[in-house]
Every structure is written in structure tokens, then in C-alpha cells.
Amino acid sequence: MAERSFKKEVQQLRIPAGQEFRGEGILAITKALLQSGVGYVGGYQGSPISHLMDVLADANEILQELDVHFETSASEATAAAMLAASVMYPIRGAVTWKSTVGTNVASDALANLASGGVTGGALIIIGEDYGEGSSIMQERSHAFAMKSQMWLLDPRPNLESIVQSVEDGFELSEASNTPVMLQVRIRSCHVHGRFITKENKRPRYTLKQALENPVRDTSRIVLPPASFAHEHEKIQQRWPAAVKFIREKKLNEFFDGDFKDIGLILQGGLYNGVIRALQLLGLADSYGNSRIPMYVMNVTYPVIDEEVVQFCEGKRAVLMLEEGQPDYIEQNLHAILRKAGVATHLSGKDVLPMAGEYTTAAMRAGIEAFLKAHQPDALATHEAVAADEVAEAAVAPVPKAKPAAVPITFHPKVKALADVVPPRPAGFCVGCPERPIFAAMKLAQADLGEHHVSCDIGCHLFSILPPFNLGATTMGYGLGAASSSAFNVKTGKRSISVMGDGGFWHNGLTSGIANAVFNKNDGVIVIVDNYYSSATGGQDIPSSRADNPDRSTKNPIEAAIKGAGVKWVRTIDRTYDVARMRDTLEEALTTTTDGPKVIIAQSECMLNRQRREKPIFTKKVKAGERAVKERFGVDPDVCTGDHACIRLSGCPSLSVKDSGDPLKEDPVAHVDSGCVGCGNCGEVAEAAVLCPSFYRADIIHNPTGGDRFIAKIRSAVIGWLQRRRAARLAQYAL
Amino acid sequence: MSNIVLHPGTPIKIAILAMGGQGGGVLADWIVEMAEHAGWWAQTTSVPGVAQRTGATIYYLELLPEAAAKAAGKPPTLAMMPTPGDVDLVVAAELMEAGRAMQRGLVAPDRTTLITSTHRSYSVTEKAALGNGIGDPNKVLDAGREAAKRVLAFDLQALAEKAGSVISASLFGAIAGSGALPFGREAFEETIRSSGKGVEPSLRAFALGFEAASKAPEVPAAIDTSRPAPVVPDRVANPEVQKLLDKVKAEFPPVAHGMLVAGLRRLIDYQDVAYAAEYLQKCGELRALDERNGGEAKGWALTQAAAHRVAxxxxxxxxxxVADLKTRGSRFERVKKEVGAKADQLVYTTEFMHPRLEEICGTLPAGLGRWLENSKGIGGFVKRKMEHGRRVRTGTLTWFLALYALAGMRRFRRSLLRHQIETAQQKDWLERVVRLVGKGDYDLAVETLHCRRIVKGYSGTHDRGDKRFAALMKAADELAGRPQAAVTLHQLLEAAMADEQGRQLDAQLGMLLKGNLTAGNQLARQAA
Known part of the structure; x- marks a missing residue:
């Protein structure tokens, strides 16, 4: 069960041809796939294309109506290998993942795919997780296109261009027998925009037809001598075919401008930012009209030599805007211009940042520097946010102040904010079942000393951040255990590795568990099994407990681990039992049993659980049935404001508030209304022997007659005693 | 030269700063919906990243009249991210997020309307502090008054809760009420209605936000962060208590009255009137000492500190x-209120208790307690049998009666081991204070009183506080007679509260031993 349902939105995929579609980028991409007659789709979730996978899952009915096969691949390598269906058969296939991490995983299959080439169009939609909000290492996917010679599309970030490039991508792939990568940046995936739809198409050739009429062509298989021939074929046939197609179909765009002897060359994805930067310099309007000519590369690989030469000829200087490093395109342009004997000056990373995201501000500064050197009058003649036209505007322009040339971050009072504005790192959600695992790990370390902890990708990676501050490395999805493999030496302390259930099924079973068994690694491996691939939005995986009509779930991790040969396995089916969790960790760290010690820590992702259980609870209460809701609280007069509980929990609903007691100046702990009653607070307080201020309140909705009877007796006795004591105190009231 | 025509029309630029789960996306979608309905082009983007659970997210919107695009003959090209200095409306769903917006330069003095909720959602670093780690909210408003064209600041979270809704609805109302967008109230409300989810509560929250914004002052007032002073009554019913109150008023400087009354209140509640009288006696002795040593000129700092810390x-x-507080009727009522239980619902609490041998011994008569503590065999037996987590169901008769009886042991408290230990420690502490004042270290004595702040909590937390307190007391003795002794001791107290492991305190105490820690300059250098 994914975090967000697109059941309503996917109905937009049925919009008839010629109508306007309005919605999010990923939904538009799905529509574009259907309009292109795609035959099969696969992929692996991960921001920013998690929602694309969720949309496809929710659209399965529509996909089936069109004979389109969709599946959630086990990993990006699986997804890439899936494109093998387009090698021998004229079937269009598309896969998607988060890049560059997913492309790293997929690159073996991609390289093989690119070598043999494809018959049907093969499109790889990569969600480029680069710049602000990214959760991965900052690298470019561009290198993969170059090394395997696949074509890379980077369309302008509006829905019309993105949709068009999906369709173009398939055609380009087929015209050049080469897989095509379509790069969409984070913001493009989530942009709300509009485009005019076309009719959804059934695949020209179906998977069924292929299976019934198998084809085998050894010249397409990566085996010598065919593989040697492939390399030549890439250069002699596929590349020229691609260049021809790109030029004829005008995939790259030229925009005219007044300053004819200078120009800008840019990646399509940067277009909107460049226009805004020009606008802020008074050189463009809100509709893309620019005083400076532009060559927009919607295809960033291969670079089309002829187009570059054509654009640069007669120009004194051009500026290349290329995000990320190394500056592959800029280097390429230098070579092209030099070989062609074109004397145009080429600027790029000399005026723009070598590394990092190309924000509007960064590009404005770069363009300004370029113009200062090559066309200073362009800067002098125009006011910022120019509105040159005097024609009768249909609407009165909204009057507004000009943008500040320099934002006032230098003001002492704004600077002083650094003392109070706290960092807000991502953390575990309210009630997360992973929190007690790491609280237990902290407690175990308090008893047995600090240990080397290898982390992994997934929500559990938040254990690295405050308040847990655990973990030394993270080497890649599913590689938590593998990254402890060197510490396979006998000593007093064992390494601890953490892996999620998502990472486990992605590759951890082999790369981590089987590897540790085979190499007789003595370390401790904790597998966090929260029933979903939670970090990417709660998608099902083989060990999910959900009933999923389209997938086989409920395949236990424990069985897989035992099958791989692990002897010491402990399954904890309630991670909130902090004491048990701690004791099990301590046992794993001290036992004399050889080989890897694997602890499977299971509890359902609280986000998903709440989504599932809340409606059921509400329904029960509404029907008048007895239902008990649990919530936690803190007695403010018992709490002394040391916050040790928070240092072991970090739950967003466990906060602080003023004690209201003049004698207690430190704020006391406080559980806010977001509490879902997971019990972690109480368990931690108990296991760590903290303090008795936590309580769990069981709120009985619709109590039965029996409940009420007992409550009456209890409150008669308790109430009498309470009143007695209160009366004594009231006597001395001050 | 001009063959390119630049057309008029600049989009309205809006940035929404929210944390995961605050409904920033819903708010952005509402604005898009409303704008499109009114015939505008609307674009929104964000960098949510599904994994960014509790992190801060910026949603960015641009709106442009469709008629302007028609006139230009082209769809608009709108930016995907805010440019510092070029945003018309910044909406922050939490106060520190408004601060972050200013840090990022999104707020400009001549054009940006800044709407922020003043409620706080504390970050982990603020919450995890050993004492008070909360940032000063007024720094954000101070910066806002300089950085924005207009600041509208009020507790939109509270307004949303009042309406039984969520903050996105009250924020939407505040945007409407601010007049920062060219859409009428109707358009806003219609958007909520057509969303079809929780319409009524959303509209109520919207109305509250709208009203707050339309009545908002030009410049927001400072947030009151002061703590209310304890009320000092004129008369009380009980003659014995009245005697104590009279004594406070007659013998103590007015500046200490509030704290003394709070102290008396606490100790009567804790033990009895005689115990409170004992407290006042101790405070009286320190007041006399204070007076003899020029306390009046020092604002009675020693008396005030004593009134607070001795209590x-x-x-x-x-x-x-703990047993007493947990079994009170007022506590049962408070829990019911806090969990929002309705009259027809039953509420039972379960307490998480983990008594250790020390606590058990502490609750025994001093001699017996000491014997048990030192007896390996029986002590170990009790430890094994008793020391484990207990789920105490206070609402059941058995557990309630047990706790009630335990609370009733109050009358024997003075003879119990724990009391003996505490009393000895207090005696030692107060004697040190007297000694330091006698030596002319008035300020150091005041700080020595305040060091008691670190002793708090239960079990391990209490032991940790005790140890650090002892270290601070030793340091106070070392510092006696040195220049800047009080400032140094205060810094040591802060170091003691800087981290749980006590690393900072150890480091600074180490420097003190080596004679390197002389007052502020050394520390200042270190901090720099």
C-alpha cells in the first residue's frame, strides 16, 4: 500500500484526445507513455520518481485495458534487464528509477542492452536527484549515456515538452536502435502544468505475440565476435542515424534574439531558470522571448556538431550553461568548434559555478558576468523585468516592486537568525517502529561500549542524525552488511550492520547475508522489517504482509535467511519492546556462536498502519462498538525537564513545553496530540530506567455495561480516597 | 535592432515553507486550484522527496493572468524555484521556518508580505537539551520587521485546532485576509468547498485565519516569553499558613516574595506546614546573611536564589x-482533559515504573535501608526480585491502593534513608554557601545555590546530576577567592548541562585543575 493514492488522478489518463490535461509531471509522463503505444513498463521506486511507480500501480486497470504490462522490478538492474524484451521484438518498453544511484545499479544490464542495441523503442526515465532536497551523492547521469552510448534527453521543464520528448524518445530509439534515457529533474517530476492530450495507443506488437513467435538473432547478443561488431556499429550506424533523426525532427530548439553576435547554449532542463535569469537582467519576458539567441539542447547526448557550428558561426561569444560536473558538454563544444575552425569564444564554467545546482541566482550571476565581458551594452539598456511592448495589454499588469538586486541576508538582524533557527534534519515519523531499535542500540552500547555501525539506505539511515547519532558509513542500498565485510577479524567487539527489508530484497540477501555466511563473518546484522519499502513511500515488497491482488507477498525474510545458511537468527515481532531488543542485541554481540548473527526486527511502518487502521477504528466507534485508543502522556509535575527520554526517542510528538511551575525553569516533556500510542516513550523510560513521568492512557470508546459497572465501583473507592486527601491539602491552601 | 518583442506580465511569486505533514502541498494545490478557476496560469513545484519526513520543504508557486499569456500569444515560461529577493508572498507554517525564509533571502523589504504562524514545533536539538534549548522567537520577528514589507504573525496552529482543522486551512485564511493575492474571499472559500474533504472545519479555520490577518497590526507585537510571577495572596484560610505568609511579608524583601510563596506552596504540598516552616527558617537565615553582606545593593540575589533552590x-x-502525584484526583482529571476524552468514555492510565534497589532502600527507615543496601545477599535478592519494569495500572483498585498507601508514607518521610541522604547533602551545600559569603565571595555563593539546578530526575538521571553537582561544589571551593569565580562557576554549570556524557564539564574541570581556567577570557577564546 503506497503512501499516496493516485486512484482519482489516474482517471486523467483516460482524457480523450485533443483535451487539456492539468496535473503533475509524473502523471503527464504516464499519459505520454500510453500515447506512445508502450508495451511494458517497469522500474524501481525512489524519489523523485516514486510517485511515477505509484501512479503506474494505481493505473494498472487502465494499463491492462490497453494490454500494457506493468511490474515493480526487484531492483534497477532487474528493470534495465527487462528492456531485453525490446531487443528482438518491435515492442516499446519503458523503465524508470532514481538516478544516479539507480543507474549505478542498472549499469551492467544497460551496458549489455546498449551494446546489442534494440529493435523496439527502449526508454529509461531517470529521476535526476540532484541539488536541493537530494538524498544521494551528487553526480551526473550524463556519464552513463556517454560510456554506453545511449542517448540522453533533457527536455525543457514544461509538460508539453516532457510529453513530447517521451514520444520522440521512442522514435529516436527505434530510428537508431539505441536505448534512450529521458532525464527529469526533481522539480519537473512534481511540477503542476498543462498540455493537450493525444489518443492512448495499444502496443503495435504485444508481449503475447512475441512469446508465441520467438526470435533469436545471435548478432544482437553480447558475445564475441558480435560484441566487437557492436562497438563499430554504434559509431558507424547508430550514431549517424540518431544525429539524422534529431536534426530532422528538430529535437533541439533555436530561439532568435536581438544580440545576434552572442548566444546561450543550454541544457533543456535549465530553460525556465535561464529565462528567469534573463528576465531579472531585463533581457527576457515571462513567455520565453529573449533578447539573446539561444540554442536549447533537449538532447544533451549526443551533441550535434553541425547544430553547434551553425549556432556559433558569426557569433563573437557564446555561453554554455551546463549543470553539474565534470563539464562534459563544454569540453565537447570546445572540440567541435576547434575542429570546425570556428573562432567563437566559448564561456561556461569560467563564469558559472563548476559544481552544484544551477539556481536562478547562480545563472543570473553567470550570465551577467558573461555579458559584462562580451556585450556590456545589453546590461545597460534594459531595466530589470522589462516590459517593452506598448501594445494594448489585455490586462493591466499587476504593479509590483522590482526584485532586489541583493537580498538582505546581510542585515545584522537576519544574520542573528543563525543563532535561533535550528537545523531541521529529516527524522523518523511519529510512532516509527524503527526508533526503538536504535534506542535499544544506544542502550546496548551504553552497556557494552561503542561499536562500529554500518548503515544502509532507507528510513533507518536517520539513525545517523540526532538524537541517535549512530552509524559510520552508508555505501548503497542493501549494502549495509556488505560494508562491514572487511571487519571479519576476531576481536572483542563485533561490527553491527543495519539493513532494511527494502534493501534486503533489492540485493542485501546476496551481497550481505550470503556473503557473510560464506566468508564466516562474525558480525551482527539487524534487518529492519517494517513490512514495506517505506523510505520510498510504502510500496509492497516480497515480505509485505498486505494482500496485494497483483503481487505475491508474505514471503518471510527469516526463511530466506535460513535458506542462505544463517544459523543464529532472532526475530523480534514487536520492536517497541526496547528491553528485549536491547537484550537480543547484547546477546548477538556476545554469543559464542560462529557466523553472522542476524536479528530481524519487525513492526509495521506506523504511517501505513495508521492509514490502514484509522478508518477501521472510526467505523467501529461510529457503529457503537467498544474500542480502545491508546495515547501517551507526561505528568508535568513528575517530569523534571532533563529530556533524557527525548535523547533516546526523538519522536516528533514528544516535545517540550513550559512547566508552569515557577520553581522549574527547564521546560518539561510533553506528548502532543499527534501521538499514535506506539508505546516507545514508556518502553524507553522503563528500559533505560529513566523516570516515572510517562503514562499510557487507554481511552475506552463506547464502554460496555460491564466496563461502566467496574468503573463505578472503582471510582467510588478511588474518588472517596482522593477527595479525602485533597481536602487535607485544601485546608492548607496558599 | 529590436525584432524581439518583450510582452508585459510578471507572475506573482509565492513561497510556502512547511514541514513534513503540515499540509504545505494541500495549501499549494488550493492556491493553484483557485487561480486556475479565476482564469490564471498557475505553476507549482516542490522538492518533497518522499523520504523527507520531518524535514522542511519549500513549495513554490507562480501565477500569471491567462489574458496576459493570450495577449503575448505564448504560454508563460515560469521559474521552478524561488529567486532570493524576488518573491511577493512568503508563507511559513512555523515560526522558525519564517526565519529560514529570511536566511535564504526570500523575503525582501520593498515587496514581500511575510505570513507566519507564531507557534513553535521544536527541533530535535532544541528538545534534546539537558535544560532549556528553545530558541528566542522574537529574533525571528525582529528580523521580519526589517526584512519584509509587511509581517503578519499569529498562532495559526492554535486557530486551526480551535476550529478542529489543520494549519493549511488557517494559513489559507490568513493569505486571503492579508490581501496579498488578487482574489476575493469567496474564491478562497469556494476552493475549500470544491475540495470536498473536511469542508466545514476547514472553513471555520479559514475564517479564523482570515479574521486574524485582516485585523493584524501593521507591525507585529513581540511574543511574550516571560513566565508569570507566582501570585502572593493577601490572606489564607489556615492560621498556621497565614503565619508563614505574614513572616514572608514582614521579614523578606518584596523581590523574593513570589518565589518564597511558590516554595511554601510546594513544600506544604510535598510534606506539611512544619516542613514549609523549616524551609522558611533556612531562607530566613540566608536572608540575614544576605543583609549583613550588602545584599540589598545586590538586589537580594542570595535570598532570591535560596528561596528558589532550597525549595x-x-x-x-x-x-x-511520585505515588502521591500519580494518585491525585486532579491528576485523573488532567489526564482526561489532555487526551481529549469525552464524558461517556472511560480513561485508565498505566504508569511505567522501574524501581531500583536504591529507591527501595531510600523508602525504608534509615537504619534498615542502610543495612539492606550493604547486605550483599539479601540486597542482591531484592534487586533480582524487585528491579524490573512495572506497568502500574493506577485506575485499578489494587494498584491504586498500593500507590495511595505509598503516598501515605509521607508522614514517615523524615525518618527514611533518602531523607537522611538528602538532608546531609543540603546541609553541606548550605554550609558551603555560608562559608563562601563569609569569605567575601558573595557572587560565587549565589552561583553555588543555582548549581542545584543540575540535580533533577530519577534513577540514573538523578545519579548523573548528583555526581556533576558534587564536581561543581568541589570547583566552587577551588574557585573561592579567585577573580571572576562566579562567572567561571556559571560557565561550568552550563558545561555540565551541555552534554549527557559530561565531556564538556570534564574538559573544563581539567583546565581548572591545571589553573588554566580563569574566568571568562579563557572560555571565550575556546568558544571562539
């Missing part, structure tokens, strides 16, 4: 106290 020290947190 806390005397009401040490023991098992009896």
Missing part, C-alpha cells in the same frame, strides 16, 4: 512523591 532541594523527587 526544590527540599522537595526532592522520591517514590512517595
Amino acid at each position: 526544590v532541594a527540599m522537595s526532592y523527587d522520591d517514590v512517595i512523591r
Whole structure:
């Protein structure tokens, strides 16, 4: 069960041809796939294309109506290998993942795919997780296109261009027998925009037809001598075919401008930012009209030599805007211009940042520097946010102040904010079942000393951040255990590795568990099994407990681990039992049993659980049935404001508030209304022997007659005693 | 030269800063919906990243009249991210997020309307502090008054809760009420209605936000962060208590009255009137000492510190106290209110208790307690049998009666081991204070009183506080007679509260031993 349902939105995929579609980028991409007659789709979730996978899952009915096969691949390598269906058969296939991490995983299959080439169009939609909000290492996917010679599309970030490039991508792939990568940046995936739809198409050739009429062509298989021939074929046939197609179909765009002897060359994805930067310099309007000519590369690989030469000829200087490093395109342009004997000056990373995201501000500064050197009058003649036209505007322009040339971050009072504005790192959600695992790990370390902890990708990676501050490395999805493999030496302390259930099924079973068994690694491996691939939005995986009509779930991790040969396995089916969790960790760290010690820590992702259980609870209460809701609280007069509980929990609903007691100046702990009653607070307080201020309140909705009877007796006795004591105190009231 | 025509029309630019789960996306979608309905082009983007659970997210919107695009003959090209200095409306769903917006330069003095909720959602670093780690909210408003064209600041979270809704609805109302967008109230409300989810509560929250914004002052007032002073009554019913109150008023400087009354209140509640009288006696002695040593000129700092710290020290947190607080009728009512239980619902609480041998011994008569503590065999037996987590169901008769009886042991408290330990420690502490004042280290003595702040909590937390307190007392003795001794001791106290492991305190105490820690300059250098 994914975090967000697109059941309503996917109905937009049925919009008839010629109508306007309005919605999010990923939904538009799905529509574009259907309009292109795609035959099969696969992929692996991960921001920013998690929602694309969720949309496809929710659209399965529509996909089936069109004979389109969709599946959630086990990993990006699986997804890439899936494109093998387009090698021998004229079937269009598309896969998607988060890049560059997913492309790293997929690159073996991609390289093989690119070598043999494809018959049907093969499109790889990569969600480029680069710049602000990214959760991965900052690298470019561009290198993969170059090394395997696949074509890379980077369309302008509006829905019309993105949709068009999906369709173009398939055609380009087929015209050049080469897989095509379509790069969409984070913001493009989530942009709300509009485009005019076309009719959804059934695949020209179906998977069924292929299976019934198998084809085998050894010249397409990566085996010598065919593989040697492939390399030549890439250069002699596929590349020229691609260049021809790109030029004829005008995939790259030229925009005219007044300053004819200078120009800008840019990646399509940067277009909107460049226009805004020009606008802020008074050189463009809100509709893309620019005083400076532009060559927009919607295809960033291969670079089309002829187009570059054509654009640069007669120009004194051009500026290349290329995000990320190394500056592959800029280097390429230098070579092209030099070989062609074109004397145009080429600027790029000399005026723009070598590394990092190309924000509007960064590009404005770069363009300004370029113009200062090559066309200073362009800067002098125009006011910022120019509105040159005097024609009768249909609407009165909204009057507004000009943008500040320099934002006032230098003001002492704004600077002083650094003392109070706290960092807000991502953390575990309210009630997360992973929190007690790491609280237990902290407690175990308090008893047995600090240990080397290898982390992994997934929500559990938040254990690295405050308040847990655990973990030394993270080497890649599913590689938590593998990254402890060197510490396979006998000593007093064992390494601890953490892996999620998502990472486990992605590759951890082999790369981590089987590897540790085979190499007789003595370390401790904790597998966090929260029933979903939670970090990417709660998608099902083989060990999910959900009933999923389209997938086989409920395949236990424990069985897989035992099958791989692990002897010491402990399954904890309630991670909130902090004491048990701690004791099990301590046992794993001290036992004399050889080989890897694997602890499977299971509890359902609280986000998903709440989504599932809340409606059921509400329904029960509404029907008048007895239902008990649990919530936690803190007695403010018992709490002394040391916050040790928070240092072991970090739950967003466990906060602080003023004690209201003049004698207690430190704020006391406080559980806010977001509490879902997971019990972690109480368990931690108990296991760590903290303090008795936590309580769990069981709120009985619709109590039965029996409940009420007992409550009456209890409150008669308790109430009498309470009143007695209160009366004594009231006597001395001050 | 001009063959390119630049057309008029600049989009309205809006940035929404919210944390995961605050409904920033819903708010952005509402604005898009409303704008499109009114015939505008609307674009929104964000960098949510599904994994960014509690992190801060910026949603960015641009709106442009469709008629302008028609006139230009082209769809607009709108930016995907805010440019510093070029945003018309910044909406922050939490106060510190408004601060972050200013840090990022999104707020500009001549054009940006800044709407922020003043409520706080504390970050982990603020919450995890050993004392008070909360940032000063007024720094954000101070910066806002300089950085924005207009600041509208009020507790939109509280307004949303009042309406039984969520903050996105009250924020939407505040945007409407601010007049920062060219859409009428109707358009806003219609958007909520057509969303079809929780319409009524959303509209109520919207109305509250709208009203707050339309009545908002030009410049927002400072947030009151002061703590209310304790009320000092004129008369009380009980003659014995009245005597104590009279004594406070007659013998103590007015500046200490509030704290003394708070202290008396706490100790009567904790033990009895006689115990409170004992407290006042101790405070009276220190007041006399204060007077003899020029306390009046020092604002009675020693008396005030004593009134506060002695009360806390005397009401040490023991098992009896916990049992008492947990079984009170007022507590049962408070829990019901806090969990929002309705009249027809039943509420039972479960307490998480983990008594250790120390607590058990502490609750025994001093001699017996000591014997048990030192007896390996029986002590070990009790430890094994008793020391484990207990789920105490206070609402059941068995557990309630047990706790009630335990609370009733209050009358024997003075003879119990814990009391003996605490009293000895207090005596030692107050004697040190007297000694330091006698030596002319008035300020150091005041700081020595305040060091008691670190002793708090239960079990391990209490032991940790005790140890650090002892280290601070030793340091106070070392510092006696040195220049800047009080400032240094205060810095040591802060170091003691800087981290749980006590690394900072150890480091600074180490420097003190080596003679390197002389007052502020050394520390200042270190901090720099």
C-alpha cells in the first residue's frame, strides 16, 4: 500500500484526445507513455520518481485495458534487464528509477542492452536527484549515456515538452536502435502544468505475440565476435542515424534574439531558470522571448556538431550553461568548434559555478558576468523585468516592486537568525517502529561500549542524525552488511550492520547475508522489517504482509535467511519492546556462536498502519462498538525537564513545553496530540530506567455495561480516597 | 535592432515553507486550484522527496493572468524555484521556518508580505537539551520587521485546532485576509468547498485565519516569553499558613516574595506546614546573611536564589512523591482533559515504573535501608526480585491502593534513608554557601545555590546530576577567592548541562585543575 493514492488522478489518463490535461509531471509522463503505444513498463521506486511507480500501480486497470504490462522490478538492474524484451521484438518498453544511484545499479544490464542495441523503442526515465532536497551523492547521469552510448534527453521543464520528448524518445530509439534515457529533474517530476492530450495507443506488437513467435538473432547478443561488431556499429550506424533523426525532427530548439553576435547554449532542463535569469537582467519576458539567441539542447547526448557550428558561426561569444560536473558538454563544444575552425569564444564554467545546482541566482550571476565581458551594452539598456511592448495589454499588469538586486541576508538582524533557527534534519515519523531499535542500540552500547555501525539506505539511515547519532558509513542500498565485510577479524567487539527489508530484497540477501555466511563473518546484522519499502513511500515488497491482488507477498525474510545458511537468527515481532531488543542485541554481540548473527526486527511502518487502521477504528466507534485508543502522556509535575527520554526517542510528538511551575525553569516533556500510542516513550523510560513521568492512557470508546459497572465501583473507592486527601491539602491552601 | 518583442506580465511569486505533514502541498494545490478557476496560469513545484519526513520543504508557486499569456500569444515560461529577493508572498507554517525564509533571502523589504504562524514545533536539538534549548522567537520577528514589507504573525496552529482543522486551512485564511493575492474571499472559500474533504472545519479555520490577518497590526507585537510571577495572596484560610505568609511579608524583601510563596506552596504540598516552616527558617537565615553582606545593593540575589533552590532541594523527587502525584484526583482529571476524552468514555492510565534497589532502600527507615543496601545477599535478592519494569495500572483498585498507601508514607518521610541522604547533602551545600559569603565571595555563593539546578530526575538521571553537582561544589571551593569565580562557576554549570556524557564539564574541570581556567577570557577564546 503506497503512501499516496493516485486512484482519482489516474482517471486523467483516460482524457480523450485533443483535451487539456492539468496535473503533475509524473502523471503527464504516464499519459505520454500510453500515447506512445508502450508495451511494458517497469522500474524501481525512489524519489523523485516514486510517485511515477505509484501512479503506474494505481493505473494498472487502465494499463491492462490497453494490454500494457506493468511490474515493480526487484531492483534497477532487474528493470534495465527487462528492456531485453525490446531487443528482438518491435515492442516499446519503458523503465524508470532514481538516478544516479539507480543507474549505478542498472549499469551492467544497460551496458549489455546498449551494446546489442534494440529493435523496439527502449526508454529509461531517470529521476535526476540532484541539488536541493537530494538524498544521494551528487553526480551526473550524463556519464552513463556517454560510456554506453545511449542517448540522453533533457527536455525543457514544461509538460508539453516532457510529453513530447517521451514520444520522440521512442522514435529516436527505434530510428537508431539505441536505448534512450529521458532525464527529469526533481522539480519537473512534481511540477503542476498543462498540455493537450493525444489518443492512448495499444502496443503495435504485444508481449503475447512475441512469446508465441520467438526470435533469436545471435548478432544482437553480447558475445564475441558480435560484441566487437557492436562497438563499430554504434559509431558507424547508430550514431549517424540518431544525429539524422534529431536534426530532422528538430529535437533541439533555436530561439532568435536581438544580440545576434552572442548566444546561450543550454541544457533543456535549465530553460525556465535561464529565462528567469534573463528576465531579472531585463533581457527576457515571462513567455520565453529573449533578447539573446539561444540554442536549447533537449538532447544533451549526443551533441550535434553541425547544430553547434551553425549556432556559433558569426557569433563573437557564446555561453554554455551546463549543470553539474565534470563539464562534459563544454569540453565537447570546445572540440567541435576547434575542429570546425570556428573562432567563437566559448564561456561556461569560467563564469558559472563548476559544481552544484544551477539556481536562478547562480545563472543570473553567470550570465551577467558573461555579458559584462562580451556585450556590456545589453546590461545597460534594459531595466530589470522589462516590459517593452506598448501594445494594448489585455490586462493591466499587476504593479509590483522590482526584485532586489541583493537580498538582505546581510542585515545584522537576519544574520542573528543563525543563532535561533535550528537545523531541521529529516527524522523518523511519529510512532516509527524503527526508533526503538536504535534506542535499544544506544542502550546496548551504553552497556557494552561503542561499536562500529554500518548503515544502509532507507528510513533507518536517520539513525545517523540526532538524537541517535549512530552509524559510520552508508555505501548503497542493501549494502549495509556488505560494508562491514572487511571487519571479519576476531576481536572483542563485533561490527553491527543495519539493513532494511527494502534493501534486503533489492540485493542485501546476496551481497550481505550470503556473503557473510560464506566468508564466516562474525558480525551482527539487524534487518529492519517494517513490512514495506517505506523510505520510498510504502510500496509492497516480497515480505509485505498486505494482500496485494497483483503481487505475491508474505514471503518471510527469516526463511530466506535460513535458506542462505544463517544459523543464529532472532526475530523480534514487536520492536517497541526496547528491553528485549536491547537484550537480543547484547546477546548477538556476545554469543559464542560462529557466523553472522542476524536479528530481524519487525513492526509495521506506523504511517501505513495508521492509514490502514484509522478508518477501521472510526467505523467501529461510529457503529457503537467498544474500542480502545491508546495515547501517551507526561505528568508535568513528575517530569523534571532533563529530556533524557527525548535523547533516546526523538519522536516528533514528544516535545517540550513550559512547566508552569515557577520553581522549574527547564521546560518539561510533553506528548502532543499527534501521538499514535506506539508505546516507545514508556518502553524507553522503563528500559533505560529513566523516570516515572510517562503514562499510557487507554481511552475506552463506547464502554460496555460491564466496563461502566467496574468503573463505578472503582471510582467510588478511588474518588472517596482522593477527595479525602485533597481536602487535607485544601485546608492548607496558599 | 529590436525584432524581439518583450510582452508585459510578471507572475506573482509565492513561497510556502512547511514541514513534513503540515499540509504545505494541500495549501499549494488550493492556491493553484483557485487561480486556475479565476482564469490564471498557475505553476507549482516542490522538492518533497518522499523520504523527507520531518524535514522542511519549500513549495513554490507562480501565477500569471491567462489574458496576459493570450495577449503575448505564448504560454508563460515560469521559474521552478524561488529567486532570493524576488518573491511577493512568503508563507511559513512555523515560526522558525519564517526565519529560514529570511536566511535564504526570500523575503525582501520593498515587496514581500511575510505570513507566519507564531507557534513553535521544536527541533530535535532544541528538545534534546539537558535544560532549556528553545530558541528566542522574537529574533525571528525582529528580523521580519526589517526584512519584509509587511509581517503578519499569529498562532495559526492554535486557530486551526480551535476550529478542529489543520494549519493549511488557517494559513489559507490568513493569505486571503492579508490581501496579498488578487482574489476575493469567496474564491478562497469556494476552493475549500470544491475540495470536498473536511469542508466545514476547514472553513471555520479559514475564517479564523482570515479574521486574524485582516485585523493584524501593521507591525507585529513581540511574543511574550516571560513566565508569570507566582501570585502572593493577601490572606489564607489556615492560621498556621497565614503565619508563614505574614513572616514572608514582614521579614523578606518584596523581590523574593513570589518565589518564597511558590516554595511554601510546594513544600506544604510535598510534606506539611512544619516542613514549609523549616524551609522558611533556612531562607530566613540566608536572608540575614544576605543583609549583613550588602545584599540589598545586590538586589537580594542570595535570598532570591535560596528561596528558589532550597525549595526544590527540599522537595526532592522520591517514590512517595511520585505515588502521591500519580494518585491525585486532579491528576485523573488532567489526564482526561489532555487526551481529549469525552464524558461517556472511560480513561485508565498505566504508569511505567522501574524501581531500583536504591529507591527501595531510600523508602525504608534509615537504619534498615542502610543495612539492606550493604547486605550483599539479601540486597542482591531484592534487586533480582524487585528491579524490573512495572506497568502500574493506577485506575485499578489494587494498584491504586498500593500507590495511595505509598503516598501515605509521607508522614514517615523524615525518618527514611533518602531523607537522611538528602538532608546531609543540603546541609553541606548550605554550609558551603555560608562559608563562601563569609569569605567575601558573595557572587560565587549565589552561583553555588543555582548549581542545584543540575540535580533533577530519577534513577540514573538523578545519579548523573548528583555526581556533576558534587564536581561543581568541589570547583566552587577551588574557585573561592579567585577573580571572576562566579562567572567561571556559571560557565561550568552550563558545561555540565551541555552534554549527557559530561565531556564538556570534564574538559573544563581539567583546565581548572591545571589553573588554566580563569574566568571568562579563557572560555571565550575556546568558544571562539
